[in-house]
Amino acid sequence: MFELDIRSRTPIYEQLVEKFVELIVTGVLKADEQLPSVRTLATQVTINPNTIQKAYRELEVKGYIYSVKGKGSYVKASEFIQDDSKKVEALAKLDKAIKEALYLGVSPEELLLHIKKQIN
Amino acid sequence: MFELDIRSRTPIYEQLVEKFVELIVTGVLKADEQLPSVRTLATQVTINPNTIQKAYRELEVKGYIYSVKGKGSYVKASEFIQDDSKKVEALAKLDKAIKEALYLGVSPEELLLHIKKQIN
DNA sequence: CTAAGTGTACTATTATGCGTAGTACAGTTA
DNA sequence: TAACTGTACTACGCATAATAGTACACTTAG
Numbered sequence: 001m002f003e004l005d006i007r008s009r010t011p012i013y014e015q016l017v018e019k020f021v022e023l024i025v026t027g028v029l030k031a032d033e034q035l036p037s038v039r040t041l042a043t044q045v046t047i048n049p050n051t052i053q054k055a056y057r058e059l060e061v062k063g064y065i066y067s068v069k070g071k072g073s074y075v076k077a078s079e080f081i082q083d084d085s086k087k088v089e090a091l092a093k094l095d096k097a098i099k100e101a102l103y104l105g106v107s108p109e110e111l112l113l114h115i116k117k118q119i120n
Numbered sequence: 121m122f123e124l125d126i127r128s129r130t131p132i133y134e135q136l137v138e139k140f141v142e143l144i145v146t147g148v149l150k151a152d153e154q155l156p157s158v159r160t161l162a163t164q165v166t167i168n169p170n171t172i173q174k175a176y177r178e179l180e181v182k183g184y185i186y187s188v189k190g191k192g193s194y195v196k197a198s199e200f201i202q203d204d205s206k207k208v209e210a211l212a213k214l215d216k217a218i219k220e221a222l223y224l225g226v227s228p229e230e231l232l233l234h235i236k237k238q239i240n
Numbered sequence: 241c242t243a244a245g246t247g248t249a250c251t252a253t254t255a256t257g258c259g260t261a262g263t264a265c266a267g268t269t270a
Numbered sequence: 271t272a273a274c275t276g277t278a279c280t281a282c283g284c285a286t287a288a289t290a291g292t293a294c295a296c297t298t299a300g
Contacts, residue, residue: 009257011287022216025223037246048289053248069247070296078223090221091234096142097217098238101210103145103198108239114211115235118218119228129286131258157275168260173277189276190267 004045012047016055017062024064024075031077035065038073124165132167136175137182144184144195151197155185158193 002019004012023029035041038056042049056073059065063083067073101111122139124132143149155161158176162169176193179185183203187193221231 013287021220025216025219038248039246050249050290051288054287056247067247068296070245070298072246072297078225083224086224087221087226090217090224090226094214094217094221094231094234095238096145097210097214098235099145100141101207101214102239104203104206104210105198106207106210111214111239112235114214115218115232118215119222119231133258158277159275170261170278171259174258176276187276188267190269190274192268192275 002045004047013051013055013058016052017058020055020059021062021064029075031075033075035073035075122165124167133171133175133178136172137178140175140179141182141184149195151195153195155193155195 004015006012008015010018020029020035029035035056036044038049038052041052045052056065056067060067060073063086064076065073066076098111102108106114124135126132128135130138140149140155149155155176156164158169158172161172165172176185176187180187180193183206184196185193186196218231222228226234
């Protein structure tokens, strides 16, 4: 499903969180789609189920998934994340990314073109 | 100069790196401007000089600053970072930020407006 | 009803990385 | 030459990450 970088300084459970967030916001994983179970994914990526559970818990706290004991974990529909503070946080992150790209030599025109391509 | 979050999970030296990058890409720190010395900053923020040195080394590896033994550390002019792989990396980061903002309910119009404001 | 799945939580252990303290060397400059 | 600068090293303690193991509660299909 995806590969983890064991040697990365980023903890394994954080890498999992990042990858699931990416799959969710890009629509690869859709609302109410079931995630692999903690034990199944643990076997697939050869890490401890507790580590998976830690990632799933963080995804739940952040509002990307919901879990039902005995049933599984599911992608949460995005309209349930109508949390303005998360929007603000996302825009702040975007601001940093824009400034960094401009500083590294991406022209404003190139940037806008790139962004428009992303939006459609 | 800036405050560090001792309780953050992000290591102190990484927080330093992030803050310096922010100051550099926003133009607060300009090309060839000298950074505070390792020992001075250590005293200012009350952490060990070795920790500062670790942050400065990472900034240097990433190409944001250069250091001269016996003299000091300076902001590197951005045109010296004409490294296409960094541009690609920056745009990838931007892509993630865009997708996350859209997912969290920011409308494409709102997003474009926001970005245009940032560019000017 | 039961077996096989699911999530969740806990303890204990180990390894790794972070930050510190201390020290020392090499370079610059007034 | 003194006072600054960067750089590098060792050793230590602490916190966190990941693991192994175990167990409980819920769901569901047969």
